[in-house]
Amino acid sequence: MKELSHKLSLLWLNYKKNKSIYWMALPVVLYFLVFKYLPMYGAIIAFKDYSVGKGIWGSDWVGLQHFRDFFQSYYFWRILKNTLLLSFYQLLFGFPAPILLALLLNELRHEIFKRTVQTISYIPHFISIVVICGMIVDFSSRDGLFNTIIGYFGGQSSALLSDPANFRTIYTASSIWQELGFSSIIYLAALSGINPELYDAANVDGASRLRQVWHITLPGIIPMIMILLILRIGGLMEIGFEKIILLYNPNVYDTADVISTFVYRKGISESAEFSYTTAVGLFQSVINFALLIGANRLSKVISNTKLF
């Protein structure tokens, strides 16, 4: 008790000293409380047979029934596989791409050319996802841009987005195209922090440009890469849900349907199975959580970089 009051008074002192910082933090704290922690209360319905009339507390408990239903569901493996595969492709191709771009940009000496390339590469990031998807849908339609190009090279035109085989490619490629430039900024910032003397020293030792990249540039941004990688892995299953909703159609559910779109359809757009979909969503969060912790551990072991 005494200890607590002591701590509180310390906190008060600290507050008095750094008043403005505390106030500046307030919106962020509020944001997380209201939008991230408060809604967790609703997660209770994953273990209940939620009925609107009875309310969240009044509904009957059903234990893990909804989770069991989900694991036994015909669609379980398919949406799990799609979620993981889409995320994995995003990680595999999407993660190294901005690093590569940053390294290439870093080697450019012509300032104006460099700036132009950079600007053009991050414009797509600022276009709304709805517009982007509208463009993709239009381009890939039977008489769209892509088919015109395919036709030019003698290919057969087809509605690209109605073939399950194409979905992952279109999804991943367009994501890379959209985010490539903007994601590279953070690496460029990290690159600018590398001590130029290191390059001078390497030059004296006769290291080639490639050698310099390998031994100086890359090691210089490894901590940044690791931290971003951990963050990415934490959100591995949180695949870009709006984008899939905007792009997919029943034809390509085979490769496009992921956990969050499944939750959306079963939860509010087709049927209203709130409890069931909450359970499914919770399952996704648990996996994410485990992945995040795992990645953090792994990173600590491998490169001594960690997020928390």
Add this chain to the structure above:
Amino acid sequence: MDISARMEDSHYIGQAVPLWGAMTGLLIHDTHSMGGREVMKRSWRKRLTIGICLMMSIAALGGCSGDNGSSGEAGGDGPTPISIWMSMNTNASITLKSMNEITAIKEWEKKTNTKIEFQHPAVGAETEQFNVMINSNQLPDAMFVNGDYAKLFNDGIIIRLNELIDEYAPNLKKILEENPEVAKQLKADNGDIYAIPHLRLGEYKTFGGTFIRQDWLDELKLEKPETIEEWETVLKAFKEKKGVAAPLLFGAPPKMTTMGPAAPTYLEAYGITNNTFMKDGKVVYGPIEPEYKEFLTMFHRWYQEGLIDPDFATNDQKTYDAKILSSQAGAFFTFIGGGVGRYLPALQETDPNANLTATQYPVLNKGDEPMFTGRSWEWSSSGVVLTNSNKHPEETVKALDYFFSEEGHMLKNFGVEGLTYTMKDGYPTYTDEILKNPDGLSVAQAMAKHFIANYPFVGEDDDRYNEQYYQLQQQKDAAVLFSKYSENTLKVGLPPTSLTTEESTEDSKIMSDIGTYRDEMFVKFVIGVEPIENFDKFVDQINKFNVKRAIEIQQAALDRYNAR
């Protein structure tokens, strides 16, 4: 559910979270009144409260208990405020922002001393917004719905109307007493009534079907097809001699199954439907019947030969319309009123010879009578319900009952005498405002601007409206043709049964999985990704989803319905 209800009612739900409206309203108000410091302070506090309210309500899906402007207390003798949640009909949305602007609605308010406030969901997000609204307890006073009334009642969202109707809806009560068949449809198994209904007691109960290019038939000297075989011949001729990209167009305008509305009519020629139906009084699920395999085999062949639109699974309304209007489609499903009334004049603008004609619902053998005709029941499960947050149930029921009175009936179907119709020898005849609208609106659009006849609301459809709604000879012929065998459908279609909450939860869980699976597999079988030999596996999988249990549930509900 019948096709017409599926399509015409497909826009039946939702309003943007009412708080948004309240908030923007208040903020605009605030900027106007900003003057002194005091006002400013107050307005800031107000904004903050509303802001927090909004955040909480979104976060916790509920929470904010502030009055959202839907149901204030009736002040003294002023009109009773009633909010009604209803999706906006597309014909109406062309000229109006809200249904409050409809001439008949304004008149209705005056007659019943009410102040109606319509709340409309965003187009395309009706179901989502309905589900969110229901679960956030931001309920309006009344809602127009088409669906599972028993579940809404058991969840405590809507109220039972029997007593209210007895006391405050004499006109509706009279109709129900005079038409026991209709009362049987409307009343749940236990005798409860949950909705003030939209009824179709007249002749016309089939509103859509497949139309074909008559001018091409003439040119190629072909008969109008009736059997599947004849259809194949005609479609082939269209393909080969007219070079049409999509001889048979069907597809998925918003929120419809992948099969779209046209494909089922060809399936139904085989004596089954895409869903549950009645076979000798027993409930049967179509896709697991052997006839479904025959249908798939035929449709796959048609796909391979290029007789059906290859983009059928990705069509939306825009591409659907484009294909029809650019003469890339030889035959397609559409509605007599809104569809033909729009397509035919547009087609004839570019090609004066263009002509459409209705085809009878297809059959297998020459001389067979079609069984499934998309006929609706007298009550097709749509109507207005009262929510539990309605503070003026008596007034609401009274106001809605007005549409069943002689006066209200005329107002709903014909609008205001002198403006939209005149009496000629006792026959309400539409004026030029409707039939030759000076602003260039189509009949459907002009009607939707002035009254609510060409889409479901509350009240009873008048045949005399349909007779005039169908202005073109092609439309009139279609109405006769489609109605010819519509009585047959009563023998095979499921009546509006009702399920208990447990049944409904179980049924929807099973059927929603099956529905997704069926639609996906339909596409795969037709395209040929899945060989037709795997049909048995498809049936096995549906059995594994426990279709048997769903059929049992439906059968039990049907038995209860028959015992009503």
